[in-house]
Amino acid sequence: MLDLEKVTACALVIGNEVLSGRTKDANLNWIATRCTEIGILLAEARVLPDVEDVIVDAINECRIKYHYVFTTGGIGPTHDDITATCVAKAFNVAIERRKEAVELLETFIKKENLNEARLKMAEVPVGAQLIYNPVSKAPGFRFQNVYVMAGVPSIMRSMFDGFAGSLMSGKKVLSQSVACYLPEGAVAKGLEEIQAHHPNVDVGSYPFMRSGKFGCTLVSRG
Numbered sequence: 001m002l003d004l005e006k007v008t009a010c011a012l013v014i015g016n017e018v019l020s021g022r023t024k025d026a027n028l029n030w031i032a033t034r035c036t037e038i039g040i041l042l043a044e045a046r047v048l049p050d051v052e053d054v055i056v057d058a059i060n061e062c063r064i065k066y067h068y069v070f071t072t073g074g075i076g077p078t079h080d081d082i083t084a085t086c087v088a089k090a091f092n093v094a095i096e097r098r099k100e101a102v103e104l105l106e107t108f109i110k111k112e113n114l115n116e117a118r119l120k121m122a123e124v125p126v127g128a129q130l131i132y133n134p135v136s137k138a139p140g141f142r143f144q145n146v147y148v149m150a151g152v153p154s155i156m157r158s159m160f161d162g163f164a165g166s167l168m169s170g171k172k173v174l175s176q177s178v179a180c181y182l183p184e185g186a187v188a189k190g191l192e193e194i195q196a197h198h199p200n201v202d203v204g205s206y207p208f209m210r211s212g213k214f215g216c217t218l219v220s221r222g
Helices: 028-038 052-065 083-090 099-106 116-122 153-166 184-197
Strands: 008-014 041-048 068-072 095-097 123-125 129-131 140-143 146-149 175-180 202-210 213-221
Touching (some): 008 028, 028 041, 028 153, 041 052, 052 068, 052 083, 083 140, 095 099, 099 116, 099 129, 116 123, 123 140, 129 146, 129 153, 184 213
Parallel strands (some): 008 068, 068 146
Antiparallel strands (some): 095 123, 140 146, 175 213, 202 213
């Protein structure tokens, strides 16, 4: 059941290349930061392989659990770009080649070069709304509360910023950090007591070593 006092989201990073280490994800941190800025709590994130059943199950679980699901990756022209098909299956709808999406591609790619592989980028679930891509024109799409974006960071960011103003937002999350040169074990009990007295605030400690000295950063967020 959704928490009506908070606007929540989940990010699904899709791609074998991320799980294998070939590609370093640059999207999750950016999405988390932007969500915080606009008053959305990014409550969960997952990195998924290019496996249809895994993606479909994750979409169906998260779209019920959270107000928004943001996906990145898997909407390109290759055989392993299956995110659009997975979203269609999750919502039990057909997939279609959208005329408007083809026209957008034609503004970036010469018509004679629009082969079947590239036209795949114009295929979206029936009933989906296109998400504009000002960088390379190949659109993302939204189906209900699931927002599907490209994996290329510059494109993903431009897509997100294009629809961010239409998202519901809750109270903005405030955060305060304090660094101290004490080991976590020395502050653990005190932090536990603070957390118990303020259950609606996330309290944590994060160890570091600077100039040969150990310490931790104390963070409150809520």
